[in-house]
Amino acid sequence: MNVRSQPRTTLTLLSVAFLVAAACRTAFSQCGYEAEVLPWPPGYHLVLPSDMNESGVVVGQRKVQGGSLQISAFRWTAEEGYVTLPPPPQGAAEWEATDIDAFGTIVGLADLPGNPSWFQIVRWPVGGGVELLSPANSALSYSNYAVLADGSIVGTISNGPNGQFPRPFWWRDGGFLSIPEPIGSADGGFRCAHPTGWAGGLVRLSQRSGELEWYAVLWKPDQRPILVDLLRWPFFNETFVALDKHLRACVVATESVNGSSPKRTYYWDGLTLEAVGPNQGLAWTTGAGMNELGQIVGRTGVLGGNGFAFLWQDGVFSDLSTLTTLPPGYTLFWAHRPLNDGVLFCDAYLRGSIRGVILRPQTVAEDVNVDCKVNTRDLQLVLEEWGPVNELSVRRADVNGDEEVDAYDLAEVLGAWSPVELPGNAR
DSSP, X not given: OOOOOOOHHHHHHHHHHHHHHHTTOOOOOOOEEEEEEOOOOTTEEEEEEEEEOTTOOEEEEEEXXXXXOOOEEEEEETTTEEEEOOOOTTOOSEEEEEEEOTTOOEEEEEEOTTOTTOEEEEEEOTTSOOEEOOOSSSXXXXXXXXXXXXXXXXXXXXXXXXXXXXXEEEEXXXXXXXXXXXXXXXXXXXXXXXXXXXEEEEEEEEOTTSOEEEEEEEEOTTSOOEEEOOOOTTEEEEEEEEEOTTOOEEEEEEEOBTTBOOEEEEEEOSSOEEEOSOOSTTEEEEEEEEOTTSOEEXXXXXXXSXXXXXXXXXXXXXXXXXXXXXXXXXXXXXXXXXXXXSOEEEEEEETTEEEEEEEEEXXXXXXTTSSSOBSHHHHHHHHHTOEEOOTTSOGGGOTTOSSEESHHHHHHHHHTOBOSOOTTOOO
């Protein structure tokens, strides 16, 4: 957190003055989401959007209808539309973009010629060009990877057929870092990363009894690995899938229930776990992402039945389709990523095809954490983000939009104070 020097007495007096004034003011807002459906480009047979960053850049894969071109990666912006990303210099039968960071670095996968099962990671830097990560130790494939602010890529690497013998990897500046034991050679891998430099995932380690046990793992170069035994049997495959700057996390685990294996999602505050959604029986909940506002999104349902996209925040679990209005025929079914400005990136079905959907929150600017209230949580975010705004900042904390989180933003929040739920909340 960047903290600028401010006279403490001045801030205290300012806070008191605006708290008094807030009692005479009321803020109104419609706490729903406005939906923007990505356009369907003419001549395309398949469009699968996968990620979006705060600048509004969407990446994914597409296939041209009736052509010989296989699946290829794309970048989309409102200004440029769909732009095909180049394949790696070595060529590829297919290539796709799966992740984009706050700075615009894009990563994805490519099937190398002559070996369709050999998936390699492709990186498209901000300045242009494309590069292919070299395999390590005769690796056959990569999976479950994420990109960090410094251009590092973390994930899971396998050197056996069909993804066997997985282990974590960390690639930076053209090479692979040495990962310390006990996680360096353990089964498992990294599933997520945060721009501050931490990666999270899961590993399976041998115990003195000879049995293997799953652990959620956190690691940052030059730091000791942090192993957390979050859930015991009948849970397994417990892993971090998203982190915030305070190392709070979204956790997904698999539970054994009468021969079935439903997914369960939890919010971890560093000490305790809180269930996200209906984590009972054959109901399943798969968290996909979490932002600095404390929002978790994903998909939920019941084994054998239909599912829907969800939003969870401060213990409130919502069907996202009840918070927005989609065009006729659309069904919202996956929420992929909650951005730090409160925008949600999702998927929707339309007559068998998948469309990318951007959900923008409809609330007042002073509602920094987008929970339809203006209260102490919004003040907390303003104080945490104090200082100049950069690519990794929570931009909603810059309430007046002057590229600086300071006393003026604090005053805006205090002036719109509304500790009770704002009118128009759809939840």
